Each structure stands twice: as C-alpha cells, then as structure tokens.
Amino acid sequence: MGIMSLKLILSGFVNRLASHMDWSRKPPNAKSFKEDQENEEAYETIERGLSWVPVGHIVGSVGRYHDLDSEFRLKQHIPQERLLRVKKAMRQGKPLPPVKLYKIKDKYYVLDGNHRVSAAKEFGYNNVNAKIVEFIPSKNSLENILYREKSEFKDKTGLSYSIDLTEVGQYSHLITQINKHQTSLKQTSVDPVSLEVAAEDWYKTVYKPMTAIIEKCRLVDSFPQRTVADLYTYITFHQWERKLIRKYGSRIDKLISTNMEDFRKNMANKNELEYPDMLQEITAFVLMNVSAKREHRIVERLFALKEIKEVHEVHGNVDILVKVVLKRDLVSSDAEIIGHFVHDNVGLIPGVLSTQTLIPGVSKTKP
Numbered sequence: 046m047g048i049m050s051l052k053l054i055l056s057g058f059v060n061r062l063a064s065h066m067d068w069s070r071k072p073p074n075a076k077s078f079k080e081d082q083e084n085e086e087a088y089e090t091i092e093r094g095l096s097w098v099p100v101g102h103i104v105g106s107v108g109r110y111h112d113l114d115s116e117f118r119l120k121q122h123i124p125q126e127r128l129l130r131v132k133k134a135m136r137q138g139k140p141l142p143p144v145k146l147y148k149i150k151d152k153y154y155v156l157d158g159n160h161r162v163s164a165a166k167e168f169g170y171n172n173v174n175a176k177i178v179e180f181i182p183s184k185n186s187l188e189n190i191l192y193r194e195k196s197e198f199k200d201k202t203g204l205s206y207s208i209d210l211t212e213v214g215q216y217s218h219l220i221t222q223i224n225k226h227q228t229s230l231k232q233t234s235v236d237p238v239s240l241e242v243a244a245e246d247w248y249k250t251v252y253k254p255m256t257a258i259i260e261k262c263r264l265v266d267s268f269p270q271r272t273v274a275d276l277y278t279y280i281t282f283h284q285w286e287r288k289l290i291r292k293y294g295s296r297i298d299k300l301i302s303t304n305m306e307d308f309r310k311n312m313a314n315k316n317e318l319e320y321p322d323m324l325q326e327i328t329a330f331v332l333m334n335v336s337a338k339r340e341h342r343i344v345e346r347l348f349a350l351k352e353i354k355e356v357h358e359v360h361g362n363v364d365i366l367v368k369v370v371l372k373r374d375l376v377s378s379d380a381e382i383i384g385h386f387v388h389d390n391v392g393l394i395p396g397v398l399s400t401q402t403l404i405p406g407v408s409k410t411k412p
Contacts, residue, residue, distance in 0.1 A: 075113040076105030078147055078154035085189065087149045087180035091200075095143060097172040098153055100165050105154040107147060117163045131160045135168065148179040150192050187213070202244035208252075208274045215275070218282050222305060223247050229306050251305060252277065254312040281305070327373055328408070329383045331391060332401040333365040339396035340364055346394050352386065363401075367391070379404060 082088070106113055112123045119128055134141060144158025153175070155162050165173050181196065182189040190213055198208070198216040202223060210216060227243035256273050259265065259280070265273055285305045302308050335343050340358055347356045347367055355368035373382040383402055392400055 073115045075110040075115055075117060076152070076154065077110045078105055078107040078149075081105065081149055081152070081154070082180060084184075085149055085180075085182035086184040087182040089181045089183065091179045091181065093148065093177035093179050095174065095176055098146060098175045098177070099172055100162070100170050102151060103146065103153040103155065103162050103166075103173075105152070106159055107154050107156045109155075109159050113159065113163065117159075117166045119160075119163060128160045128163060132164045132167070135161075135164055143174040143176050146175045146177050148177050149182060150189075153177075201240065203241035204244050204248055206248060209272050210274050210278060211270070211272060212275065215278050218278055218286065221286070222251070222281065225305065226251065226309075250309045250313065255281065255308070327371050327379050327382065328405060329369045329371070329379075329387075330403040330405075331367040331369060331387055332363040332403065333367065333391070334398045334400075335364045336396040336398060343394055343396055347391070350390055352390075 103117070104115075112120055114120060119125060131141070141161055142158075144161050145156040146153040146158075147156055148154075156178075158173075158175075162173060179196075181193060191210065194213065194216045195209070198219065199205070201220065208219070223240065223244045226247045227238055227240055230238045230243055230246065256277050259273055259276050264276055265271065268276065284303065285308075302311065333343075344356050344358060344365065347353050347365070352369055352371055353367055354370050355366075357366040358364065359366050369383070369386065371382050371386055373379060383404065387400055387402055391397065
C-alpha cells in the first residue's frame with residue numbers, strides 16, 4: 046500500500062470521526078408538541094386568552110421543532126433572514142403581535158412565532174406576550190390528577206398565585222373556606238361580592254398570614270415531602286372545619302382561634318415581624334429505674350442533654366427523677382414528642398431498666 050493511499054484512508058477516517066464528534070455535540074431538538082400531547086393524552090382544550098409567559102417555560106414547537114434546538118436557536122441549515130428581521134424590529138422597539146402558544150401543564154409550545162421566541166431567548170427576555178390554548182392532560186397519573194384539580198381551583202377562583210398541594214382532593218377544602226369567606230364578606234358589604242373577589246381577599250388576609258407563620262417556624266422542614274400549602278390545609282381543616290381544637294399556648298391560641306374569620310380579624314393589623322413562632326413548650330417528668338452502681342454515670346449522661354432541666358437521684362420506688370422541657374410544632378402531639386425523646390435519648394442509655402413518663406395537667410409554679 047502506497048503512502049498516498051494510506052494518507053487518503055487516514056484522512057477519510059479523521060473526517061468521519063470529526064463529523065461524528067460534531068454531531069454528538071449538537072444540542073437536542075426542541076420538544077415536539079405532538080409527542081408530548083400523545084404522552085399526556087392531552088386533547089381537551091381551554092382558551093386562556095392573552096398572558097405574559099416566562100420564556101424559560103417555552104420548550105417546544107408545534108410544527109417546527111426539527112428546525113430548532115432545545116435552546117430555540119435556528120439550526121445552521123435553516124435560512125436566517127426572517128430571524129434577522131425580527132431581531133432588528135425588536136432592537137428598534139417596534140411592536141410585534143403576540144405569539145401563539147399551546148400549553149400542556151407548565152410547558153409551552155409555539156404554534157406561531159418561533160422566530161420571535163428564538164430572538165427573545167437570545168436577547169434574555171424574561172417574558173413574552175402570548176395567546177394561549179391549554180391542552181388538559183387526561184392520563185390518570187397522580188401528577189396529572191393534581192394538575193387538573195389545581196387548574197379547576199384556579200379557574201373557579203381566578204387566583205394567579207401558586208398554591209401547590211400534593212394530595213388528591215384537598216383543593217375542595219380551600220374552596221369551602223373561600224365560599225364561607227364570601228358569605229362573611231357579603232354580610233358587611235353593600236356591593237355584590239363575587240367568588241373571585243372573595244378568593245383574592247381570602248388569599249391576602251387568611252392564607253398568606255397563616256402560611257407566613259408556618260414558614261417562620263420552619264414547620265415544613267419536618268415534612269420534606271409536603272408543601273407549605275399542604276400544612277396550611279391540614280392545620281386549618283382540623284382547626285376550623287373539624288373543630289379538633291389543639292392548644293398552642295395562650296398567645297397563639299388567641300391568634301388562630303377556632304374560627305377563620307376571627308383569625309382574619311386578629312391578623313388584620315399585624316405585620317410579619319409580629320407573627321408568633323408556632324412552637325409550644327411542653328414539660329414532662331420521667332421516673333426511672335436503673336441498674337445498681339450506675340446511677341451517677343446515668344445522671345451525668347442525662348444532665349448533658351439540653352432538654353433535661355433537672356435530674357434528681359431519689360429514694361423510694363424509683364431511682365432517678367428527671368424534668369424535661371421540649372418544644373413541639375403545630376401538628377405534633379405532646380405524647381408524640383415526649384415519647385420520641387424518651388425512647389431515643391433516655392431509654393437507650395445503658396443501665397436504664399424502665400421509665401415512666403408523667404405529663405402535667407395543671408401546673409402552678411413560683412419564681
């Protein structure tokens with residue numbers, strides 16, 4: 046084999062390798078609306094009218110997804126003239142018609158206006174004005190069921206705020222609250238009160254103050270699979286609908302009350318800095334029997350725990366008496382918090398034979 050032939054073979058190999066590497070670096074296409082529509086079984090439509098849409102939520106195209114990459118840049122083989130004209134008009138501040146988008150859940154696909162969206166993304170626009178048709182997913186996954194319930198809630202109330210629940214059937218409790226709030230507003234208003242007006246007022250004067258309190262006490266940290274909206278719904282349903290009254294301390298009890306409208310009045314003149322922490326101190330006494338000759342070591346172990354305020358070696362039927370002061374959040378019971386603490390921190394100490402926990406009913410103390 047001659048040198049020239051070898052060079053030709055190597056050159057061809059290198060070119061094919063370079064071509065392959067160049068292809069592999071290419072970003073994927075924009076998403077296909079038709080494919081995602083079929084995957085979600087989204088065929089029922091709702092006209093959503095004109096709205097501003099976050100550019101980052103526009104992920105695909107109805108008819109031209111093959112011409113665009115996932116960043117909505119035109120591919121090199123596609124003529125650029127029209128895109129250049131659109132970019133020039135946008136730079137000059139000329140008015141352009143709204144783009145037309147199809148929506149499936151939180152994703153948008155361009156029906157008309159691919160070049161305008163491409164330019165908007167390149168220029169770093171946050172939003173574009175769009176005429177929207179939403180396609181409702183009918184596939185019965187948990188995500189889709191929750192999405193349909195959320196959409197129905199937003200359609201009924203007209204609320205644009207995001208209230209995300211993770212359990213099926215919970216939005217109905219919020220609708221019940223808004224209906225009751227509408228009735229209350231009608232009693233004091235000379236003008237008609239629509240459900241939309243009641244919903245807006247409920248969000249600002251009931252929902253937001255309560256969720257601010259929940260966020261302030263970091264309650265959601267104890268429930269990593271839940272949202273603030275989940276905790277709001279759970280707490281208020283049990284407090285205001287089921288009337289399962291719980292005590293959170295006199296200051297908090299006065300604010301939450303047993304009635305939604307009383308809560309609204311209590312919070313009306315407060316700012317967030319005045320909202321209380323939704324934590325209550327609880328006291329318990331633990332009676333302990335321990336192995337002989339281990340009392341002193343166990344007393345030292347117990348006293349090192351910050352939640353234990355007093356430790357006493359005593360004579361009688363028990364060996365050690367402990368006073369524990371704990372904090373519980375809005376949804377946990379006294380028994381839960383104390384039981385977990387005693388099991389994890391007291392009962393597992395080597396030499397502890399048995400424990401008995403006493404929770405005071407009525408207490409009187411002196412300074």
